[in-house]
Amino acid sequence: MSHKSARNSRIAKKSSGFRLQDRDLRIARFVAVHGYVTTPQLKLFAFEGWNDWGSWESVSEQAVYRRLKVLCDAGLLEHQRTWYGDHGIYRATRGGLEAVGLDLAPARLDRRDYEHDLRVVDLALGLTDYSCDGWITERLIRSRIRPGMSIGRVPDGLILGPGGERWAVELEVSGKEAQRYYDVCDRYADRHRDRIPDDSPGWDPEEQLDDYVGSGGEVDGVVWYFFSDKKRRRALAAAEGVIANRHVGYDGTDHLHFRFNGADPPSPPLLEKWEEQRLAEREAQERERRRREEEHRRREAQARRRKLYQRAWNYLTEKERERAVKDLVDETMRHGRHPSEEEKRQAIIDAGRAKHRSDREREERKRRRKDAVRRFLSGQ
DNA sequence: TCTAATGTACTATCCCCACA
DNA sequence: TGTGGGGATAGTACATTAGA
Structure with a gap:
């Protein structure tokens, strides 16, 4: 046996003693619900963060690659190189999906949506302080829609407030015609929730997902992120047209909210409806x-x-x-x-x-x- | 056009440390 | 004391670039 093969066998022996950690399951779930994610996104999500003393802690890039490779070898994830200069992507295998208890099919890489999908993951990380807590992905939503059900337009994600407030999140990379923005806003207005029920599921994403799909796609507001100011203005005008044509709200307060933010840096919507409702x-x-x-x-x-x-x-x-x-x-x-x-x-x-x-x-x-x-x- | 240099993503290995 | 995790470093694979 050569020196190199001896070392490889030692690694293989090491790998066979794989210990599944909580973080590994978090990673598998994160990858599974988003479909596919890049190494830097996984690093931000699972290998970096603020410690108890308020300083940013991080592991090396090599450590991230190594751990992800262990998860690939363990059959939870699979790695795929995409284009030169781009980071490769990780997807959850069937084994990975089963390990985190998700009844989803392994994601397929769609080159038309590739950039948009990865930017949505960036947005989810940015809006949740890299934790993705309180974030429900489009993939999870679609998995709950049974044949014959209608929840209207499926957003790029849902962001939840602690009191049960639910915002649809849209990310615009390519842009739409003004009439399409109007139609989208109009459809969201159809599914605007006047008030948050007292038995609202709150912060629990699973219960919120069931409630969201069961309600036919009701949300408390829509937050839109744009990379182009021109498209943002176009969408804003469409939303103002929709609001002007409708009389909505609870207890005299207009709560059909459309927010139009830039995507860089992303800022979350003000989750104040529940508080206002409680106050009212x-x-x-x-x-x-x-x-x-x-x-x-x-x-x-x-x-x-x-x-x-x-x-x-x-x-x-x-x-x-x-x-x-x-x-x-x-x-x-x-x-x-x-x-x-x-x-x-x-x-x-x-x-x-x-x-x-x-x-x-x-x-x-x-x-x-x-x-x-x-x-x-x-x-x- | 060919080839060497360079850039980038990722891997392999060694070594040390923490923990059960 | 055995084992896995992580830092450091060297190396691989592949694409691009620059220069002869």
């Missing part, structure tokens, strides 16, 4: 609580008033009641109108109060006179 619901609950309190106070005041009227009615003689009403009628007639029933009741209450005050004052005067007589007789 809290405000509505507060308004309802105040309304009920006000209603309660009003009823109590009415009850007190009825009681007061009853006491005044009993307290006054019939003649006093008639005089109170007559005085009121004379007063209002001087202004050319008849008093209302409520005013008559108030006049009775006022007369009862006046009589009560007068009676108390008379009682007080009598008490004082008695006291003065008592003090005089006792010689004080």
Whole structure:
């Protein structure tokens, strides 16, 4: 055995002791759901990141190639060179798809979509801080669509908010005619979700995917990334036309959102709908609580008033009641109108109060006179 | 046009370290 | 103590470029 073959057999022995790590499964899943990805994308996704001290940690390019080769040798991935000067691509094999529990066919390399597809992966990494958490790929969406189902236009991806907000993500590399932009925006408007349901799946991509497909493709907004400012302006005008032709929104707030961002650097949409919705619901609950309190106070005041009227009615003689009403009628007639029933009741209450005050004052005067007589007789 | 130099993606190997 | 992972470095394969 030559020196070289001896070393190769040692490597082969080493490779046979392959230990599958969590990161390997993350890699296999990442590759599987996107279809095909390049080495630099895999490096960003699985071999680099911020450590606990806030500094960027990375392994060498060689280490990445070596680990990916191990995964290829283990039958999880397959590597394919594309064009000179380009990085090769990695795809998940059937074994890799099974290992991560995905019922998908191995991806096929389509040269027409090659650039677009890889840029979507870049976008997904850029929008999720290289984690791809909260990102659902077009490939996953399509895998859930059964014959006869319709969810309208399938976006390049879905990005999720922590509260269950769902944005369709579109990446434009080549560009479309203005009418096509209008049609696309119009179709998204058809599937705009007025409000996020309380039992929304939230951050869980699997549940969100089921919910998305089950709802017929409902989203809370669309975020579009362009490499050309001219195409972006064209699409923006189309979206404004669609919004102007529709009346949408929940609780008075327009939530049919189209955002038009540049692809470099990608910035995620503002996932504020859930918060706004929660705030709107809290405000509505507060308004309802105040309304009920006000209603309660009003009823109590009415009850007190009825009681007061009853006491005044009993307290006054019939003649006093008639005089109170007559005085009121004379007063209002001087202004050319008849008093209302409520005013008559108030006049009775006022007369009862006046009589009560007068009676108390008379009682007080009598008490004082008695006291003065008592003090005089006792010689004080 | 041929050929050597150069560039780029990727591999092989050695060696050290961490971990079970 | 055996084993896998990762850094460092040398090497391979292939395409492109430049110069004779």
